Amino acid sequence: MSELSTLTITLWDFSWYARTGPGEPFEDLDRAFDEAVARGYDTVRICAMPYLLFGSGLDTSALTFAPFGRGYGLDTRWYDVREPSTLDGRAHLLRLFEAARRHGCRVIVSSWEYQQSSSFLADPAWYEALRAVPAERRATVLAEALAGLVDFVAGHGLAEQIAFVELHNEIQATWLTEVLAPGESAVLGLRPYLEKALDVFKSRHPDVPATVNYAGVPHGEMRGIPANVDVAVFHPYVYGVLDELVETFALRDPGVPFPQERARRELLRPGAPDLADWHPEEEWRGAATVVPPREVYLHDWCDPALFDRWLYDRYATYRHGMAEKLRLWMEVAADWAAARELPLVFGEGWVGYTPLRGTFEEGPVGAEICLDAVRHARRLGAWGTVVCSNAAPQHPMWDDVELQVTANRIFTEGR
Template sequence: MTDTTSTSTATRMVTGAEASAIRSGAPVPAHLPQRLAITLWDFSWYVRTGPGEPFEDLDRAFARAVELGYNAVRVCAMPFLLFRSGIDTTALRLGPIGGGYASRVRWYDVREPTTIDARARLLELFRGADRHGMTVIASSWEYQQSPAFAAERAWYDALQAVDPEDRLTVLGEAMADLVDLLKAEGLDHVLAYVEPHNEVQAGHLTTGLPGIEDPVVELRDRLERGIAAFSARHPDVLCGPNYAAVPVTAMRGLPRNAQVLGVHPYVYGVLDVLVREFALRGEAADFPQGRADAELLRPGAPRLAEWAPPADEEWKRRASIVGHAEIYVHDWCDPEAVDRWLYDRYGAHRLAMAERLREWIGVAADHAARLGIPLVLGEGWVGYTPRDTRFEEGPVGAQICRDAVRHADAVGAWGSVVCSNAAPQHAMWDDEQLQRECTAMLRQGRFASTPSASRTWVGEERVNGA
C-alpha cells in the first residue's frame, strides 16, 4: 500500500482543535461517525441470550448503550461459522462450560443455555443497531473463544481443520460473505469496518508460527492475504488487523494493505506481577498452591491438580485458550483478597503503568499515521482481572479509563472503548457517570479542543500546560 501520510500530519506538533480532525492521518467514510465510542460486546451478544442474561433483549441493550453515550459496538460476527463451516446454524445450541468451569471468569460466566438461529440473530443485531443509530465493528473470536460455548464441538473441529496458513484468508472471505449478506438486506451502511480476527497474535491463528524463521513477517503475510481476499470483493469497506496489546517490538509486522489499525493497550503492570508470581499463564506444576491458599483463594477451594471441566468437555479448554491456572484462580479466588493484593502493590507500578499506556497509544498512533489509516483502541486498559474483583471498576481503574480516553482523543484516534469492562456483561456497565464522561470526551473531542493542550505523535505530552 502506498504511504499517503503527509509530512505535516505524521510529524509536526499538533495543537488545539486540529488534533480531533486528524484521526491518525486518514479520513473515514462520510456516512460513518467521525468518532467511535465503542462498547465491547464480543461473543457475549449471542452466547448470553438466555433468560435473565444481559443480551436477552438486544433492543434494551442498544437503548442503554445510547443512553450512556456509545455509538458503536464491537462484536464477534461468527463469520466462519455462518459462511464457511458448512454447519447448520438454524438451531445453534449454546451455553456454559460444564461443571461450573469458568463460571466466575469474565466473558466466560455464561449462566443459561440458549438456542439461536445464528444468521437471524446476526441480522437482528444489525437491524437493532440501525434502529438505535449505532454502528457495528465486525470481528471474529472464533480461533480464541467463541466455539467453547457451543454444546457440540463441530464448530471447533471445522476451524481446526483449516490449514493454519490459510486461516486468515478463509476469514477474509467469510467477512466478505458477511458484507454480501448485509448489502442484500440493506444493512451495509451500519457496518463501520471489519477485522479478519480479534488479537491475531493470540490464539490458534498462530499455529505453526513458532518454528518459522521470522514469525512476525509470516503473520504479516497471512494477514495481508486475508485483507486482500476481503478487499478484492469489497474495496469500499475498511478492513484491518487487530492486535493484542500494542506490538511495539514487531511493528514491521503490520500489514501494508491495512485500512484500519486496531490495538488493545492492556498495560497490566501490577496485574502482571500477580500473573507471574502465581504462574497463572505457566505450567500447572509451577502453581504455588500453598501461597495461593494463603493470599488469594476462598476457603474450601479444590486443588488445582484435581480440578477440571467434565471429561467430555475437555476440548473446550483448548477452544477457550485461557490457561487452566488462570481460570482456576479467577473461579476460586476471594475477590476482595485479590483486590487488596493489587492495591497493596499498585504504588510501585503506578508510574510505569501510566507511562506504558501513554507510550503504547502514542506508538500505535504514530504507525497508523505512517500507514495513513485510522486508529482504533478496541480493548484495554489494565488487563484480565477476576470477574468479581473491582480493581478496574474502582477509583484507580476509573482514572486509568479517563487517562486512556484522553490519550485516545489527543492522538486523534478514530475510536476507543471506555474500557473493555464497560459493557452489559460486566459490572462497570452500572457506572453511568464514568461512561457518560468518557463517551462525551471521545465524541466531542474535549481534550483536543482545549486551547492550551498540545501533543506530539511520540514523545512528551503536555496536558493543559502541565
C-alpha cells in the same frame, strides 16, 4: 470508508450470542442498545462468528450455547454463561444489525473464533471445523467468510451499519500462529498470510474498510503490520501490577509448578478445590479456549476482595510505569497510523484480565486509568476508543453509568 465521526465503542464480543438466555445481558438486544446509547456509545464490537455462519458449512439454524458445566467459568469475565439458549445464527446476526440501525449505532465486525468462540457451543462441531482448516489457509478462509457475511448483511440493506471489519482479534494469541516455525515472531511471521487474506476480502468488498488488530502495541515490530490495512487497531493492556500477580502464581506458564498452597493463603476462598480438580464437564471445551486453565481456576475460586487487595498493596510501585506505558504505547500507535494516514482505533484496553467480581479496574484506580486513556485517545486524534474492555452489558462495570458517560463525553467533546 465509513464517515469518520468518532466511534465510542462497547465490547460485546461473543457475549451477544452466548449470553442470550433468560435473564442474561443480551436476552433483549434492543434493551442492550438502549442502555449503550444512554451511556454515550454509538458502536458495538462483536465476534460475528463469520467462519461458523459463512465458512464452516455447518447447519447454524439452531445453535445451542450453554454453560461449561460444574460451575466452571462462572466467576470469570466473558466465560460466565449461566443459562442455555438456542438461536438461528444468521437470523440473530440480522437482529443485531437491525437493532443497531434502529438505535443509530455502528458495528465493528470481528472474529474470536480461533481463540475461544467455539467453546460456548454445546457441541464440538464448530471447534472441530476450525481446527480442521490447514494452518496456512486459516487467514484466507476467514477473509472469505467475512466477505460472505458482508454479502449477507448488504443483501438485507444493512451494510451501512458496518464501521469496518477485522480479520481476527489479537492475531498474536490465536491458532493462526500454528503456521509459524518455533520461536518465530507472530507479528512478523503472520504478515504475508494476513496481507494475502486482506487482499482476498478487498477483491470482493473494496469499499468496506478491513484490518487486523493486535494485543498491546507491538512497538518493536510495527513493520510486521500488514501494509494493506485500512484501520490501525490496537489493544493496549498495560498489566503492570497485574503482571506481577500473573507471574507470581504462574497463571500463563505451564512449565512452572502452580503454587497451590500460596494461592490458598493469599487469594483463594475457603473450600476451593485443587487446580487439578477444576475443569469443565467436557474436555474439548477447555481445549477450545486460549485462556489458560490456571487463570480460569484462580478467577473462579479467588476471594475478589483478596485479589483486589493484592493488587492495591503493590500498585504504588507500578503506578508511574503503568501510566507511562499506556501513554507511550498509545503515542507509538498514533504515530504509526499518522505516518500512513490511517484512522486509529483502540478497540480494547486498559489494565488486563481480572476476575468477574474484582473491582480494581472499576474502582478509583482503574477508573482514573480509563479516563487517562480516553484523554490520550482524544489528544491523539483517534477515530474510536473503548472506555474500558469491562464497560459492556456482560460486566458489572456496566452499572457505573456516570463513568461511561463522562469518558465518552471526554472523547467526543473534550469535556
